[in-house]
Amino acid sequence: MSGKAVMARLAVPLGMLCLSGVYAFGVFNIRVQFDEGFVGPKFLPGLLCLLAFLLLGKIIWSELRGLQSEKADAEALAARHSDRLKWRPFWVAVSILAYVAAFKLLGYPLATFLLAAALIGLFSETRPGLLKLALFSSVITAVFYGLFAVAFSVRLALLPEGLLWILQ
Template identity: 35%
Template sequence: MAMRRLQWKNRLLLPLFLFVLTTVYIAAALQIQPQFSEGLVGPGFMPLVTAFIMYAALARVIWNDLAEEREKPEGSLLPPFLIVLATILYIIAFKPLGYSAATFLFVLALFHLFQFQEGQMIKRLLYAVAVTAIFYGLFALAFGIRLPTLIGVI
């Protein structure tokens, strides 16, 4: 029983640390002063949105951890290694393949590794296209970042 309590406390250390870190981050974001009136969306808006998303995610992790009392089997290092490998390949392929192709393939690889929509390849492809398009819109259109293209087209 004492070992279980110790494991429970250890599992909550990282989420609690991230909670404190997010609180410090949000305090710093509130100190950002705009140069001129920008309405609702000023320089501190995105940090605040990010912090509140982090709070929601941490609440979910802590809630699930508190609700979960069963023992977990020992995991393998293969899945994390494959995710790191996919990320390295994405970085290598980003410039030659361009944003669209490299990101689409990377998202498909992550969906496969996380077994997202397993057995439903059409849905998986559509979700990969949607994720690629959403992040293209965010980076290229919202932030004005020039992303590499494949042969100057996509």
């Protein structure tokens, strides 16, 4: 396979890996004011970095293995190169950046609900119905609220700051 074809298949994952590295460097520069135990200000960003590195490593590994495999089925090859799959890591990163940007303005419940809905839409093979999408997104939001607010005692902004700003 030519060098251009290899770069075409690895460009987006490698670019996302570089951005994750920059983000990880920023996580290590977060200053901790006082010891908050295991779940401090570096915990969630560090967890996201680790998850990004692992998933991008898996994507790159599978792409490299796919390059070596000449027995690929034509139908599977067409599915792998579809635009939706090729740009999926990019749209995941955009969704997460939008979540981070909107978290303070919208509050935890709405921002997390919208992120969950976006990720479900990205990773669903079929288009889920609106009711099913709302149900799954609500369950995901509740589970993560239980994990962080209840289990780890992380304070989450429940009310949208944008709403408080409007009411003033």
